[in-house]
Amino acid sequence: MSSPKTRKPKVCSPPRNSSPDDQHQDQDSRIEYLDRKLSELGIRIKDADTRKVTGEVFDEVTLLALYKLVKKNVITSVGGSISTGKEASVFLAGKLDDSGNEISAAIKIYRLRTGNFTTMSEYIIGDPRFSGIRRTHKDIIFAWTQKEFSNLSRTREAGIPCPTPYAFDRNILVMQFLGEGNIAYPQMRQRLPGTPAEAYEETIGLIRDLYQKAHLIHGDLSEYNILTGPDGLILIDMAQAVIPEHPRAYNFLFRDIKNINRFFANKCKTTDEHELFRDIVGEEFFEI
Ligand SMILES: Nc1ncnc2c1ncn2[C@@H]1O[C@H](COP(=O)(O)OP(=O)(O)OP(=O)(O)O)[C@@H](O)[C@H]1O
Ligand SMILES: [Mg+2]
Numbered sequence: 001m002s003s004p005k006t007r008k009p010k011v012c013s014p015p016r017n018s019s020p021d022d023q024h025q026d027q028d029s030r031i032e033y034l035d036r037k038l039s040e041l042g043i044r045i046k047d048a049d050t051r052k053v054t055g056e057v058f059d060e061v062t063l064l065a066l067y068k069l070v071k072k073n074v075i076t077s078v079g080g081s082i083s084t085g086k087e088a089s090v091f092l093a094g095k096l097d098d099s100g101n102e103i104s105a106a107i108k109i110y111r112l113r114t115g116n117f118t119t120m121s122e123y124i125i126g127d128p129r130f131s132g133i134r135r136t137h138k139d140i141i142f143a144w145t146q147k148e149f150s151n152l153s154r155t156r157e158a159g160i161p162c163p164t165p166y167a168f169d170r171n172i173l174v175m176q177f178l179g180e181g182n183i184a185y186p187q188m189r190q191r192l193p194g195t196p197a198e199a200y201e202e203t204i205g206l207i208r209d210l211y212q213k214a215h216l217i218h219g220d221l222s223e224y225n226i227l228t229g230p231d232g233l234i235l236i237d238m239a240q241a242v243i244p245e246h247p248r249a250y251n252f253l254f255r256d257i258k259n260i261n262r263f264f265a266n267k268c269k270t271t272d273e274h275e276l277f278r279d280i281v282g283e284e285f286f287e288i
Contacts (some may be wrong), residue, residue, distance in 0.1 A: 002236070025035075031059070034061060034063035036066060036260070038066055038070065040063075041067075042077065043070055045065070045119040061112060062112070062170070064170070065169040065171060069167065069174060072167075074166060074167045075095050075105060075172055075174055077092060078093050079094065079104075079182070082184050083153045087111060087120075088108050088110045089109050089111070090108050091106070091109065092105075093174065093176060093177075095105045095174070095189055095277070105174055105175065105176065106178070107167060107177050108173045108283075109172050110144060110173075116184065117140065123239075123240045123246075124147065124247075126242070127242055128245055128246075129241075130143050130147060132168060142170050144150075144238060145172065145173050149168040149170075151238040151239065154216060159209075161206075162235045163238065164176040178229060186242055187226040188224075188233060189224060189263070193226045193229075196264060197269065199264075200267070200270065202232060202233050203226065203264075204260065204271075206226070206233060207253075208280045210235070211280050212276040216242070217241060217242050218238065218240075219236065220237060220256075221235075221259055222260075224237075253281070257275050
């Protein structure tokens with residue numbers, strides 16, 4: 001173990017210019033500097049077909065987070081883009097497994113300039129697990145990333161299918177890649193794992209297990225945030241998931257049930273949402 005006095009040198013930016021006119025150029029050179037540092041580690045973001053989004057997604061903070069994850073050997077390469085959403089982009093990445101073989105991972109990078117910042121605050125500020133965080137924009141995004149990591153861990157520990165989370169740094173989450181080769185599994189809206197009735201039952205089972213075993217409510221459940229893998233349905237996109245103590249937890253749960261019923265309504269027989277809620281929670285749902 002190294003002593004506290006022999007800490008590794010920090011990756012620092014090149015010297016900053018003082019004039020405000022130079023700030024833009026200064027930021028560009030810091031980005032270039034980090035990009036170069038990453039290249040030295042064999043990470044070539046500019047080579048990937050992510051080029052068109054690099055300017056927006058790979059800002060200075062993100063590059064630094066990426067650099068830390070590479071330095072810590074959490075990831076070994078960054079590949080192509082899997083998805084570009086409003087709040088986050090998902091990329092394929094390389095990672096070493098326990099025997100040193102390179103395997104696929106997914107990295108989810110939360111945009112620091114997100115459009116849904118107010119919604120994020122609502123989910124985080126009502127969650128007692130995150131009551132101590134500062135409320136600046138960046139801090140909320142970092143907490144959001146950490147929240148997705150801990151929600152995925154909790155879901156996994158309860159034995160419910162979701163990507164295994166590997167690590168997080170600032171606005172980047174590294175998790176198990178769910179797919180075959182380089183292709184992600186389809187979303188449930190694109191493929192059902194069996195007959196509609198079977199898929200419906202499986203989805204309701206996931207909501208029930210998540211609540212009863214992991215003590216979580218997904219909060220943004222839909223046919224977009226469930227993937228269909230070879231062994232069945234898999235929950236994804238869990239940053240907004242809350243524990244039952246959240247003041248709006250039951251409203252979120254009821255909304256999740258309604259969303260799922262809406263998706264299956266014209267595919268198979270569905271159960272009344274109040275009945276499902278009662279069955280899962282053991283109490284009646286009252287709109288407050
Ligand atoms: N671990 C993963 N493995 C493979 N593909 C993934 C993984 N996580 C996400 N994806 C793909 O990326 C898409 C977007 O991911 P996700 O739903 O987590 O982000 P998002 O909807 O953009 O996030 P948000 O709604 O918070 O902005 C998914 O629908 C899925 O196709
Ligand atoms: Mg999503």
